[in-house]
Amino acid sequence: MTRTAGFHTIAAVCFTILFAPSAAAATEIVPFESTNQSPLVQIYGLPGAGNAVVLPRGRTEVGLNVALSNNYAVNENSREDIILDGETTRFTVAARYGLFPGLEVGVKIPYISHSGGFLDGFIEGYHGAFGFPNAGRDQAPQNRLLYRYRRDGVEKLRIDSSGSGIGDLLLTTALQLYQEEIQGMTLNAAIKLPTGDSDQLRGSGSTDFSLWLHERTGGAFSAGNWASYGSAGILFMREGKVLPDQQKRWVGFGTLGIGWAPLEWISFKVQADAHTPFFSDSDLKEIAANAVQLIVGGTISFSERTALDIGVSEDLIVNTSPDVAFYFTLRTRF
Template identity: 30%
Template structure:
């Protein structure tokens, strides 16, 4: 169902009339920060256009996890908070080429959001996932499978897995912008602390971006790609190494300096076995408010929820600043 929704949205976007796209109309900078999904090289969405000069993006994300599942001889518990401070530098060295480096600083901790989320669920009449049966604001990551055990229960922080990507804009005229990109996730994060996978991943993808200039102006983006992941000791032998990913993003500039954004991101299951959290595709719905401070500066404030239950954090809050430098 999730793949069908993305396909329908992508088709509708490709049929819309378009004009050129500005760097400040970029998608929301969000990824799946669930402790196991975050180990994989699944690149965030971005605009397909290439600009000469530098674009610097700094994003702070706070993600709350609560997944408790047991099936047969397998069990999974993810209870804690992941905070990621990510800095991205993109440099357009040619009208059609740019290179991007992303450095994440990752922290796993007990956090502070459990009571807020339980109160929010109660206010909306939503199920609370049996949170009340477990200690509040605890850190407990544990994956148990036959002949495999991985766990983390102490607060840790450090450099995560650095990502590098090279992109080429394939468009030769105004209209929809199409780009191809290849990239890699390095093994710079400490695997024992769940800060990285301990392996190098590679990906290739295609992106498309454009504007709809009708009565309700919209900026749209889409991407689809494949990742070939290295073997991580934090996951058992059933881990999947060939992963698809994709997403669509919409921005509505409802005021001169303000935009509302909605975005869907998805990727394939992380592995095989009996645990739904690892064997079902992941889906994330994100929304954000963007303030265009100036032609060079934008600020985003937003959140994301798991569309496919337990495939992503219960909720992620994000604050992002983006600066577009002159070439």
């Protein structure tokens, strides 16, 4: 069995333990609330894909997103060495509101925790069960927290003690460009404010601005409803406080996904998130490489207004995003 096949098996298990709600409306196929949770990337204002249909005027959606990511990456060359070993949990309270017809505004407030975590043993066992290499993970101290980067003999970054606190606040807006039933396109913008502690990797110390387009199309066939979606945009960052001499000012990002709803209360989704590097002047891909992660999972609709997303991510370009991350988003509208 390949690593990808085993990854898909684990994702499928997430759904076998769930049962159908007693009553639910047709599941809306929307993107996962996922972005790269690498300790060096999650500090910036990289937005999620958003939604291709804005809320009607006067309607509100609130949600709680939990992203639990396990990092293990060790690399070095003649000038640099990096260790990213630990777990990061990101709790985000999100809200969006239909301000005018075709226009919504929103806010995302994150709470970030870095720790040694508890998933190392599970991941090593999973790798062993399916014959995957641990790439040195089993030789490192279990449940250790150490995020460290050294360059030319100088330690540029070090986090080795657990801590938690508020992250950087994200303000969002979306303008409906067109809509026809479930199909639509939005123009989205966001600004990230430096409210988190950059010394503890809970923020970047920079103010970031992003602009992106998001589109969704879909339809119905005999086996259920389907939808595909995609987004593409650009992120501008002022100079921050994390590796400022290597930080880039511009980053491109995008998302592609497809979903299938065989029943009214459940849908399955596959999504890829990608972005260009946030840093330069490095030969380590943990610092200065393009990143692509794959998320598989789905949505359970509990009612017409309330749904739960469950997703598991894998780093398609190894060590540019967490080895594994779990995403849970509970959202409701009123």
